[in-house]
Structure formats: structure tokens, C-alpha cells
Amino acid sequence: MSVNLDTLTSWDADWSQLSVVVTGIGVTGFAVADTLAELGASVLVIDSLKNDHNRQAADTLRIVGVKDVLLGDEFVTGLPDAAAIDNKIDVVITSPGWRPDHPVLQAAQSADIPVWGDVEFAWRVRQRAGKRTAKWVVLTGTNGKTTVATMAESMARAQGLDAVAVGNVGTPILDAIRFPDGFDLLIVELSSFQLHWIHHIEPEASVVLNLAEDHLDWHGGFEHYVADKAKIYENTRIAAVYNDEEPKTMRMVEEADVIEGCRAIGFTTDTPQRSMVGVVDDLLVDRAFLTQRxxxxxxxxxxxxxGSPTPKHMVSNALAAAALVRAVGVEPAAVQAGLRTYEPEPHRIQSVAHFHDVLWVDDSKGTNPHATDAALATYDPIIWIVGGLTKGASYEELVKTHKDHLKSVILIGTDQAPITTALQRHAPAVPVHCDYLQDTTVEVANGPAVMQHVVHLAHQLADAGDTVLLSPAAASMDQFPNYNARGDAFTEAIAALLADINYPGY
Structure with a gap:
């Protein structure tokens, strides 16, 4: 190793002697490589896909000073080869989607080459002479992350802070750090993938919102998934926030090595005890961040x-967001103002149509059973559109809990067995439809065509007072590029249906 990595703790450190392999050329990998090039490091980017998007990104990175980009057939499959090309590698910075058992990452660790994630790198370059250094509050959880991050952003902005939600929410952390004027506060949403590669950050406040089985194939089991989530509490300075209704999160706080003086703060949808935020009647209240608590x-x-109605999960999200920003001095009035001006994220329990007294709800962001649990608890009776890539999750408890809300089920996606098994066991009387599989004109891989078929079927099944709920409880990549595309296909299919039936206004 030619560089002492311990000296690289600010933007103004000498990064020019560093030799780096960046894995992935997506949004995160591009931001990492672009930043490293600006810092003067020697950068090699590798990605197994050689599509138009990646070729264009590669051309841009070469222009800004990235040493080389290897795509597709040129892709380096092991670090010994990369080392031969680059002579010497000091560190690998990996994109979140790359599994720890990938040959490149395994080779790096076998050769004692440090592997960072983008968050570790961002923390090291956050300080820059002549610019504000933003405080960080960080959050993770199986579900609700983006809602809490954007709620917290709205609250902080109502206080007058230059605040932005970054990370897994969509905006790379490095883009915010490179923003010319800097920010007062970064609300950093972290996936379990990002947390896996974190070594040391010191946030002002941190929270694990909830825990349920997800990404078990990536982590190699639930215990490893939980262990990566728990890393978010390490070195927290002011408030380690836990979900009082999920004891695992409190145990994470108890076991975390936090900065001296950091407090454990709970949130609950019940009456709060001391050092908690919670609910009294129809009020959100704070018994944590005041002297006379x-x-x-x-x-x-x-x-x-x-909002109205106010589902329980949204109350929980608002309380978690409030706890994060209260830890950094946001006043109660700004919490309220931020909630009043908050615009819910698309594709999360979003009403998208109401005709013939049938409500149509897009919850495409429900990508696992825990997320869909909140949606199924909100409506009754439901025509449930479900399915996709199940990622090793179990659907037994979900179906058992909400079987009485289900009028009909329409299956989509290629991984249907875990869902059908749960339905047969716990809701055998509920009709299950996957008629599009019998239609030779509809390919399972053609998501938009499948959605057109499914929406027409749901229209035939629905009666006045029903809710048609797209909440797949599974990932989308078998039929759609992402959950946004899946939700968009749903709303577009509804619009096409309304045109077909000559509904007024269409």
C-alpha cells in the first residue's frame, strides 16, 4: 500500500497518490469515481454490463480524468487481474448492490486490500476548507426509510436549515458534499448493503425504524442482515433512536459503542415514557428533548x-423523523410545519383513482411483506395485486394476519410459489387469479402488458366499496426495471381502462 489511509480524513488531504478500483458504474459508482477523479486519485472503474447507459457514463468519466473503465467482456473478474493492470491498488470502493461474495470483493479482502462503501468515502471527504461541514443524521430499517428521510428534510427546512435527504433515497451523498455552498444537515438514508461496508462514521443521531426479513439472499441470513443494520448506531453522538414497539432495535442501542453522552431515545405510537416521543390522544408529543421530561x-x-386518514405506520414515521431532527435542535413548531407541507413519496400507499366507488391504490414501493403489512391494514375489502421477486421472504404471517381483508388476489411476477402456499394454507376461501398466464399474447417478462391485463381483471372483480391494491410484497426486477416503473405501469393501465370504458374526463 503506497498511501496511509488514516491520513485521508478530509477533502483537502492528499488523495493524488491513491490507486482505487471502483466497482459499479451506476448512480453511486459514477459519483464515487467522479469525486475521486476531482481529488486526483488514480481510478479504475469496473462493471459487468456494457449497455448504452454504461458506455456513455464511461465516456464521461474518462473525460473528467478517470484512468480507465472496463465494461462487459473487458470486465475484470478478479482483483489479481486488476492489480496487474493498475500495478498497485490501495482500496476498493464498492457500489451497494455488489454482494460481499463477489469474486472482486473476495479477492480484495484475501489480499488485505480495504473495501469501502460510498458512505465511508463520503464521511472521509465531508470536511473541506472554506465550506460548511454538514451534520449527519442517519436512518435505516426494512421499511419507511424514504418517508422518514423526506419527512425529516421537510421539518429541518421549516426550521430554516439547508437540509437534504441523501443516500439510498436517490441522491448520492457525494453529490451533496460537492454542492458549492454545502449544507447544514444531511439526512442520510442507508440500506443494509451500504451499512455492510461502513467502518467509521459519527452521526449526530441514528435510528433503525423496524426489522423484518429482507435481502436474505444478499446477506446470507437474517442474523447477518440484522448485524449490518445495527452498525448504524456505532459512534452516534447525541441520540440513538429506537422503535419501542420492536425490542430488537432497543437491544441494538444497548449493545452499540456510542460516543459518551449519547442518549437512547424511543419512539412509540402509544403514550411515551420519559426520554421518548409518542402519542397522546391525537397528538404527537415529545418527552425526550426538554429539561422537564x-x-x-x-x-x-x-x-x-x-394527513387524513392517518395510518399507524405514518404516525410512527413522523415520530421517528421528529426524533432525528429534534436531536439537532429543530423546534416543535418546525416539526409541525414540516409535516403540514410534506408531500408523500409516490408509489407508497398512494390513491391514484376512484371511480364506480372503487378505490385504486398504488403501493408498488411495498417490496417485501413487512411493507405490504401496512397497506393491507389500511383497507377492507381488498383486491390484492401481489407478486414479483420474493428474495427468500415468508408470506405466512402476512396472509394469516390480513386474510379477512382479502376479497380476491391477483398474482403477478415469476416467483409465486411462496405466496400461493401461504394463501392456500391461511386463506383457502379467497379466490386467486393469474389468468394472464393463460393468455399466449402476454409474456410474463412484459410487465406493462401484464399490468394492462391485471387492471382489466381487477375492474371485472371489483364491486362498489372495494379497494384495488397494488402492493406486491416483492421486488420488481423480474418484470420491471424498478418499483417506480411498476407503479407507473399500474397507473397507466388504469388510465387506459378509463379510456376504454369511456369514463367521463378520459
Missing amino acids: GTQALELAHFADI
Whole structure:
């Protein structure tokens, strides 16, 4: 190793002697490589896909100073080969989607070459002479991450802070760090993939929102998934926030090595105890961030400030967001103002149509059973559109809990066995449809065509008072590029249906 990595703790450190392999040329990998090139490091980018998008990204990176980009057939399949090309590698910085058992990452670790994620790199370059250094609050969980991150952003902005939600929410952390004027606060949403490669960050506040089985194939089991999530609490400075209704998160806080003086702060949809935020009647209240918390509580907001109706999971999300920003001094009035101006994210329990007294709801962001649990609890009766890539998850408890809400089930996706098994066992009387599989004109891989068929079928099944709910409880990549495309296909199919039936206004 030609560089002492311990000296690389600011933007202004000498990065020019560093030799780096960046794995992946997607949004995250591109941001990492672009930043390293600006810092003067020697950078090799590798990616197994050689499509138009990646070729264009590669051309751009070469222009800004990246040493080389290897795509497709040129892709380096092991670090010994990469080392031969690059002579000497000091560190590998990996994109979140790359599994730890990938040959490149395994070779790096076998050769004692450090592997960082983009978050580790971003933390090291966050300080820059002449610019504000933003405080970080960080969050993770199986579900609700983006909602909490964007709620917290709205609250912080209502306080007058230059705040932005970054990370897994879509905006790379490095893009915010490179922003010319800097920010006061970064609300950093972290996936379990990103947390796996974190070595040392020191956030002001941190939270694990909830835990359920997800990405078990990537992590190699639930225990490893939980262990990676728990890393978010390490070195927290002010508030390690846990979900009082999920004891695992409290145990994570108890076992974390936090900075001296950091407090454990709970959130609950019940009456809060001391050092917690929670609910009294239809109010969100704070018994954590005030001096007289033993005998008093501060009013933060009303349920109506979140929206009507106010599902339990949204109250929980609002409380978690409030705890994060209260830890960095956001006042109660700004919490309320932020909730009032908050715009819910698309594709998350989003009403997209209402005709013939049937409600159509897009919850394409429900990519696992835990996420779909909140959607199924919100409506009754339901025509449930479900299926996709199940990622090793179990559907037994989900179906058992909500079987009485189900009027009919329409299956999509290529991985249907775990869902059909759960339905046969716990809801045998509920009709299950996958009629599009019998239609030779519809290919299973053609997601938009399947969705057109499914929406027409749901229209035939629905009666006045029903809700047609797209909440797949599975990932989308078998039929769609991502959950956004799946949700868009649903709403587009509804629009086409309305045109077909000559509904007024279409």
C-alpha cells in the first residue's frame, strides 16, 4: 500500500497518490469515481454490463480524468487481474448492490486490500476548507426509510436549515458534499448493503425504524442482515433512536459503542415514557428533548398535520423523523410545519383513482411483506395485486394476519410459489387469479402488458366499496426495471381502462 489511509480524513488531504478500483458504474459508482477523479486519485472503474447507459457514463468519466473503465467482456473478474493492470491498488470502493461474495470483493479482502462503501468515502471527504461541514443524521430499517428521510428534510427546512435527504433515497451523498455552498444537515438514508461496508462514521443521531426479513439472499441470513443494520448506531453522538414497539432495535442501542453522552431515545405510537416521543390522544408529543421530561411533554403536531386518514405506520414515521431532527435542535413548531407541507413519496400507499366507488391504490414501493403489512391494514375489502421477486421472504404471517381483508388476489411476477402456499394454507376461501398466464399474447417478462391485463381483471372483480391494491410484497426486477416503473405501469393501465370504458374526463 503506497498511501496511509488514516491520513485521508478530509477533502483537502492528499488523495493524488491513491490507486482505487471502483466497482459499479451506476448512480453511486459514477459519483464515487467522479469525486475521486476531482481529488486526483488514480481510478479504475469496473462493471459487468456494457449497455448504452454504461458506455456513455464511461465516456464521461474518462473525460473528467478517470484512468480507465472496463465494461462487459473487458470486465475484470478478479482483483489479481486488476492489480496487474493498475500495478498497485490501495482500496476498493464498492457500489451497494455488489454482494460481499463477489469474486472482486473476495479477492480484495484475501489480499488485505480495504473495501469501502460510498458512505465511508463520503464521511472521509465531508470536511473541506472554506465550506460548511454538514451534520449527519442517519436512518435505516426494512421499511419507511424514504418517508422518514423526506419527512425529516421537510421539518429541518421549516426550521430554516439547508437540509437534504441523501443516500439510498436517490441522491448520492457525494453529490451533496460537492454542492458549492454545502449544507447544514444531511439526512442520510442507508440500506443494509451500504451499512455492510461502513467502518467509521459519527452521526449526530441514528435510528433503525423496524426489522423484518429482507435481502436474505444478499446477506446470507437474517442474523447477518440484522448485524449490518445495527452498525448504524456505532459512534452516534447525541441520540440513538429506537422503535419501542420492536425490542430488537432497543437491544441494538444497548449493545452499540456510542460516543459518551449519547442518549437512547424511543419512539412509540402509544403514550411515551420519559426520554421518548409518542402519542397522546391525537397528538404527537415529545418527552425526550426538554429539561422537564419527567413531568412534562411538548406538543409536536396533530394527526391531521400528517394527513387524513392517518395510518399507524405514518404516525410512527413522523415520530421517528421528529426524533432525528429534534436531536439537532429543530423546534416543535418546525416539526409541525414540516409535516403540514410534506408531500408523500409516490408509489407508497398512494390513491391514484376512484371511480364506480372503487378505490385504486398504488403501493408498488411495498417490496417485501413487512411493507405490504401496512397497506393491507389500511383497507377492507381488498383486491390484492401481489407478486414479483420474493428474495427468500415468508408470506405466512402476512396472509394469516390480513386474510379477512382479502376479497380476491391477483398474482403477478415469476416467483409465486411462496405466496400461493401461504394463501392456500391461511386463506383457502379467497379466490386467486393469474389468468394472464393463460393468455399466449402476454409474456410474463412484459410487465406493462401484464399490468394492462391485471387492471382489466381487477375492474371485472371489483364491486362498489372495494379497494384495488397494488402492493406486491416483492421486488420488481423480474418484470420491471424498478418499483417506480411498476407503479407507473399500474397507473397507466388504469388510465387506459378509463379510456376504454369511456369514463367521463378520459
